[in-house]
Amino acid sequence: MNWKINEKLIRIIISLLLVVISFFLKFDAKILNNLFYLLAYIIVGYDIILKAVRNILKGKVFDENFLMTIATIGAFLIGEFLEAVAVMFFYQVGELFQSYAVDKSRKSVASLMDIRPDYANLYREDEIERVDPNLVKIGEIILVKPGEKIPLDGIVVEGTSMLDTKALTGESVPRKADVGDEVLSGCINNDGILKIKVKKEFQESTVSKILDLVENASSKKSKSENFISKFARYYTPIVVIIAILLAIIPPLLIKDAIFSDWLYRSLSFLVVSCPCALVISIPLSFFSGIGAASKIGVLIKGSNYLEALANSEIVVFDKTGTLTEGEFKVQKIEAIGYSDLELLKYASLAEIYSNHPISLSLKQAYNKDINEKLVTKSKEIAGKGVLAEVLKKQVLVGNEKLMKEYGIKYKKSNDIGTVLYVAIANEFAGTITIFDKIKEDSYKALKAFRENQVEKIVMLTGDHENISKHVAEKLGLDEYHAELLPQEKVELVEKLMTEKSETGKLIFIGDGINDAPVLAISDIGVAMGGVGSDAAIEASDVVIMTDEPSKLAKAMKISKKTLRIVKQNIVLAITVKIIVLILSAFGLASMWAAVFADVGVTVLAIFNAFRILKIKNK
Numbered sequence: 001m002n003w004k005i006n007e008k009l010i011r012i013i014i015s016l017l018l019v020v021i022s023f024f025l026k027f028d029a030k031i032l033n034n035l036f037y038l039l040a041y042i043i044v045g046y047d048i049i050l051k052a053v054r055n056i057l058k059g060k061v062f063d064e065n066f067l068m069t070i071a072t073i074g075a076f077l078i079g080e081f082l083e084a085v086a087v088m089f090f091y092q093v094g095e096l097f098q099s100y101a102v103d104k105s106r107k108s109v110a111s112l113m114d115i116r117p118d119y120a121n122l123y124r125e126d127e128i129e130r131v132d133p134n135l136v137k138i139g140e141i142i143l144v145k146p147g148e149k150i151p152l153d154g155i156v157v158e159g160t161s162m163l164d165t166k167a168l169t170g171e172s173v174p175r176k177a178d179v180g181d182e183v184l185s186g187c188i189n190n191d192g193i194l195k196i197k198v199k200k201e202f203q204e205s206t207v208s209k210i211l212d213l214v215e216n217a218s219s220k221k222s223k224s225e226n227f228i229s230k231f232a233r234y235y236t237p238i239v240v241i242i243a244i245l246l247a248i249i250p251p252l253l254i255k256d257a258i259f260s261d262w263l264y265r266s267l268s269f270l271v272v273s274c275p276c277a278l279v280i281s282i283p284l285s286f287f288s289g290i291g292a293a294s295k296i297g298v299l300i301k302g303s304n305y306l307e308a309l310a311n312s313e314i315v316v317f318d319k320t321g322t323l324t325e326g327e328f329k330v331q332k333i334e335a336i337g338y339s340d341l342e343l344l345k346y347a348s349l350a351e352i353y354s355n356h357p358i359s360l361s362l363k364q365a366y367n368k369d370i371n372e373k374l375v376t377k378s379k380e381i382a383g384k385g386v387l388a389e390v391l392k393k394q395v396l397v398g399n400e401k402l403m404k405e406y407g408i409k410y411k412k413s414n415d416i417g418t419v420l421y422v423a424i425a426n427e428f429a430g431t432i433t434i435f436d437k438i439k440e441d442s443y444k445a446l447k448a449f450r451e452n453q454v455e456k457i458v459m460l461t462g463d464h465e466n467i468s469k470h471v472a473e474k475l476g477l478d479e480y481h482a483e484l485l486p487q488e489k490v491e492l493v494e495k496l497m498t499e500k501s502e503t504g505k506l507i508f509i510g511d512g513i514n515d516a517p518v519l520a521i522s523d524i525g526v527a528m529g530g531v532g533s534d535a536a537i538e539a540s541d542v543v544i545m546t547d548e549p550s551k552l553a554k555a556m557k558i559s560k561k562t563l564r565i566v567k568q569n570i571v572l573a574i575t576v577k578i579i580v581l582i583l584s585a586f587g588l589a590s591m592w593a594a595v596f597a598d599v600g601v602t603v604l605a606i607f608n609a610f611r612i613l614k615i616k617n618k
Helices: 004-023 028-058 064-077 079-114 206-215 224-255 259-273 274-294 303-309 340-350 358-364 400-406 440-451 464-474 487-498 514-521 532-541 550-585 593-612
Strands: 120-124 127-131 141-144 155-156 161-164 176-177 196-197 297-301 312-317 325-334 375-381 385-390 393-398 419-425 429-438 456-460 479-481 505-508 524-529 542-544
Touching: 004 028, 004 079, 028 079, 028 440, 064 079, 064 224, 064 312, 079 593, 120 340, 120 385, 127 340, 127 542, 155 456, 224 259, 224 550, 259 440, 259 550, 274 297, 274 303, 274 514, 274 593, 297 550, 303 550, 312 487, 312 532, 325 340, 325 358, 340 358, 340 385, 340 393, 340 419, 340 429, 358 429, 393 400, 400 419, 400 487, 429 440, 429 464, 440 456, 440 464, 440 550, 456 464, 456 487, 464 479, 514 524, 542 550, 550 593
Parallel strands: 312 456, 312 505, 456 479, 505 524, 524 542
Antiparallel strands: 120 127, 120 141, 141 196, 155 196, 161 176, 297 542, 325 429, 375 385, 385 393, 393 419, 419 429
16 A cells, blocks of 8 residues: 555544544543544544635635535534544545555556666667666667666667567567567566667657556546536535525424524535545546556557447458558469479569568568579569569569560469569569468457447458458458548548447547548547557557457457446435435434445445456456
């Protein structure tokens, strides 16, 4: 427990001891008895009185602190010393439970997001200096030893190690980092020693952006939280006015009515009227929901987005890197007059100077050292392919348009994927089919979205029609649109927004780089694998720390459970309030009953909210 919780607990114990001493010893001098009660009251309740005074000076009169203060001072005035102490005592017990619950929720999030680096080992003039990560500049070299956190984003220039990425992704399986690999701040270096060239300053690094995201998640309120704020704003002055009328009018109108009795009823009415259970438990419920989502590697930027997830009706996906792996691989080679390996060699050499993903996939499939001296000429033909001179032979690698332009008689392929046509020495030599595989997790995600009552699942992509159709059919999507430009994606999302109900929400899930405009206009923009993407963190409302779309379906379940618990707490608190308020007004509930009702409901609501954190990462 933190020091604030310990301090509150100590005050509660001391005040309880003073009350016990006064109650059981029964001093002869009643003034001494009452002095012990007064001392207990001040120790346990001084902070509430100070808050009430400060808020009155700021113009914020009607809050729970004000209600507690006037109710307890009134109790002292009518000689109910013990009950005045009890009001403060049990209110503070409720606050203690709330502080403990919030502290545990924060620790739950902090344990997963314990990624803030304390230092960086910086190379300066061949010596290692331990410095603040804020002082490290782009291009400088840092050393990360086994067991240390990577303090800044960068590229590995020396060493190999396994990285624990659980704090960022929620995944327990370590990831290998080798020379040339990009590594992200916040990961823990498990075994090897790594030299890393810094790519971003600390303020722009992944760890800094994610910490900022988590710390500010509670600033965006949900509709439920806004309802409670508005409710309290009108509710509090109304109950104060009713309490005043309850104390004044009956003694004037009812024969033999005793003012002190009605004042007591009025004070009991004020005690039970405090909306503590609502004010405390609703924000705590959403905070717990955000914590539970972070456990599975889903960062939600505000409780308004957590609430919106429960009402999702339409889910729109980007294709590459979202539903598919985003890594092109050679799936099929059909050679004519050459072996498959020879055809792949000529195609790889022709594409030697290109960094396009398709070119890289050819080189990866060839998997041999490529001698640049074998290529004497290379020319890229926009929108068609490449022309190169390899081993003194003219080689063409590209689409059908390229074959037609150079008058090559080719055999059309109907394979699904990107088909590269290869011609060597003006003769058609065969085809190489490259395809971006569907993620295994995509099938799981689509099934989970259906189970969450998502009404429509759509894919928008800039990829070719045949590939898009294949992916849509394999996954069983309701609708797909292919060969789209970024602005066309925006137009289609705007159209889909008109198809949902008034309370329904549209989610767009993309890679967060090319899809920033669509992420921004959607009800909920979700970035896939957003840890490495500035655009993802900036434009999206939710960031999935891995490339698994199924995790969003789990976050939807968390959202629905959170809303169920919020509604339970609202109904419980308001129902009990109304019942005990009526009983207090008719003198059927003492101040003790009022205190127990108020604190009891608060504690129940807190423990109910706390259940959200028990969601398992299945």
